[in-house]
Each structure stands twice: as structure tokens, then as C-alpha cells.
Amino acid sequence: MPVYNKVATLANSLECLYRQTFRDFEIIAVDDGSTDGSLDILREHEQAGLLKVYQRSPPGPGGYAARNFGAEKSTAPWLVFFDADDILLFDHLSCFTDDIAHFPGIELFVNAYQKMEGQRRLPRIHGVPVGRLHRQKALCAFARFDFIHMNGACIRRERFLSLGGFPAGHYRRGGDVYFWLKALCEMEAIHYNATVTSLWLLEHSDITRDKRNLIDLHPSLDLLKEYETKLAPDERRQFRLAINRKVLSWAVEKKQLGQSVRQDLKALSPGGMNMRLWLHAVSLLVPQPYFNRLRSRIK
Numbered sequence: 001m002p003v004y005n006k007v008a009t010l011a012n013s014l015e016c017l018y019r020q021t022f023r024d025f026e027i028i029a030v031d032d033g034s035t036d037g038s039l040d041i042l043r044e045h046e047q048a049g050l051l052k053v054y055q056r057s058p059p060g061p062g063g064y065a066a067r068n069f070g071a072e073k074s075t076a077p078w079l080v081f082f083d084a085d086d087i088l089l090f091d092h093l094s095c096f097t098d099d100i101a102h103f104p105g106i107e108l109f110v111n112a113y114q115k116m117e118g119q120r121r122l123p124r125i126h127g128v129p130v131g132r133l134h135r136q137k138a139l140c141a142f143a144r145f146d147f148i149h150m151n152g153a154c155i156r157r158e159r160f161l162s163l164g165g166f167p168a169g170h171y172r173r174g175g176d177v178y179f180w181l182k183a184l185c186e187m188e189a190i191h192y193n194a195t196v197t198s199l200w201l202l203e204h205s206d207i208t209r210d211k212r213n214l215i216d217l218h219p220s221l222d223l224l225k226e227y228e229t230k231l232a233p234d235e236r237r238q239f240r241l242a243i244n245r246k247v248l249s250w251a252v253e254k255k256q257l258g259q260s261v262r263q264d265l266k267a268l269s270p271g272g273m274n275m276r277l278w279l280h281a282v283s284l285l286v287p288q289p290y291f292n293r294l295r296s297r298i299k
Contacts, residue, residue, distance in 0.1 A: 001070070001082045002063030003042065004032040009085040009204060010041050017082070018050065022093040027051035028074055029084075030066040032059035038084075061213075064175045065168035071160055080154045085204035087116075088151065092197035096154040099191050103132060107156040108183055108190040111197040113149040118203065124196060134189045136235045141192070143241035148180045151198040155183070173213035174220070177246055181220050185227045185239065214254050217267050218246045224269060240272025248280045255284050255291055 003010065017027055029051050031039045042053045054073055056066055063083070071079055080096065082088060092111065099109050115122040128147045129137055141147055163183060167175045184190065220243045231239055251264035261284050268281065283294050 001027065001029045001084055002032055002066030003029055003034060003038050003084045004059045004063070004066075005034050005036040005038060006084040007034075007036045007038045007041065009201075010038055013082070013084045013086065014041075014045060014051075016088045016090075019090050020088070020093045021090050022097050025080075025093060026074065026076060028070040029053050030070045030073075031055045032063065032066045033057040060168055061172040064166035064171075068165035068168055071157060071165060074157060077157055078154055079157050079160055081150050083151060083204075086151050086201050087199040089197045089199070091195070095193055095195055095197055099193055100154075103191050106132065106187075106189055106191050107159040108187055109154040109193070110148050110190060111152045111154075111193045111195060112147075113152040113198045113200055114196045115200045115202055121199070128192055128194065130192055130194050132189050132191055135184065135187065136232070136238060138184045138187075138190050138192075139235055139238035139242060142181060142184060143238045143245060146177070147192065149198065149200060150176050151200065153180070159183075159187075167219065171216075171219045174218055174246070174250075178219040178223065181239075181242060182223055182227075185223070185231060185235075214250055214257070214259070217263060218243070218250045220246050221267055237271060240269040241274065241277070244268050244272045244277050248277060248284075251284055252280065255288070258288060 029042050031042060031053060033056065045051050046053045054069065056069060060066060067081055095111050096109050112124060114124045125145050125147055128141045128145060133141065163186060166179050224243065227239060228236065247264055247267055251261040254261050265281060265284060286294050
């Protein structure tokens, strides 16, 4: 759990960890240079024997370096990541535990999540196949949905470290998508559980809200050279679709801010477009005054 100035939400987030029905786990909190009293709260909980605290400074964008540091310090065979301003439901860890027991050999397990806007839960993702997903099917799901969220994944520690962890120091935003897509390319299969066990509180998403983090192209593009020749043809098409979806998603945000999307459109991967993606791409060519009106029709 990376922590950077989360004093307003830290107590509630820690409480949801303590209420997990599965009890055999350790909590590793990595303070990323907090100045608002968050570290004092963590120290109190550490003295009570509830968690372990480590410190880093200066803070790293997206918490990627803090998560990698915590993974290195962990002693358990499985890793679960958690943001200190979100919520885990009581059965989050028990769902992972049950699935790990029933599907030996799989190294990445994913539970469904749901976004929250204020006190209202937004519609959840539907359409992701449940159970064991081989690489092509997992990539196909990722080409359609962001079905893996930072709080909703459980990965074997050795596999996480062998993949190099999150790309700390390279991206201000999107490094998590980069890592999950890389993991899907590397693993023969993953497991998806449609039970919602985590809530993403959008009002606390500082990294997402900071539009300065959209300056560059989407990080997933950096995976193209590495995996284009390693994947089977059907896997490669879904891989390209997934990357193009993320590139266009960022481009839409840029367009709404009046930023240029020329480089984003040039970066689209050939052979990785479907009708929906073409509609998004064409909408980006519409002059700014008419863009939002058109977007409302093709959402």
C-alpha cells in the first residue's frame, strides 16, 4: 500500500483491511514522503502490530516505485496491491484464496471492481468471461475493457518480480496498464472472478485527474516491439486492439482539453482497429466545437 498524503482517507482504508474474513496476510505500507500526518498514523498502527511501515523519499508518480519496494520487502508468496484512498470489501482476500486453491498453476488472479462517484456506484463492467482465461481470451477481454484494476489483482510475488514490477520512473500515468498488458502477454492463462470485491473512489484519483500526465503517448505502445513477434496471430490482433483502445482513450481526453492528438492518431497500430475504434478515431478529426456533441452519440 503506497501512501502519500492520505490522512483524510487512511483510517477508513486501513479499517477495511482489518475486516477481511481471510486473516493470514501481512500489510506493508510504504510512505512516499508524506507531509500531512499520514506517517504518524502508520507508525501508530505499526506499534500496535497491525502492519509494517517503510519510507521512501521523494515520492514517485503513480506510486509505482513504492509498490515495487513493498513487493521486495514482502515475505508472502502472493501480492495484492491497494490504494490508501479506496475500499476493499470484506471478502476480497478470501475470494483470491479460494481461487488460488482451485486453480493451481495460475499466477494472476483478478476480481471485479466497481467505480464510485460520491456515494453512488457506477455501472460495473459486464462481458468479461469468468474463470480460467487463456492468453488469447484474456487479451480479447482487455481489448474491450479495463477489467484489471490495481486494487483488484493478486499476483504471485516471484512472477511479479521476474516481470520487473511496475515501470517506475518511466511514466506518470498508465504504468499499471503497461504492466497488466505485459503480464497477459507473458502468461499462458489468468483467472477472472466476477465478484466485485473492491471499490475505486473516483474523487480521490489525483493521478487520473492531473491532465499534465497526458502529455506523452500511452505507455502500452512501448510493448509493441517486444511482443509483436512473440504472440500468435490471433493473440497479436487482440494485443493491437488493446493498445489502440488505450491510445484512443487518452487521445479523447486530450481532445477534450484542446490538446493536439496528431501523434496519438499516427501511433495507432495497423491491423488493430475495429468499427468502434474507427468511430473514436474519426471523432477526433471533428473540429473542437462539435467534438463533445459527437462524443455523446458514440459513447
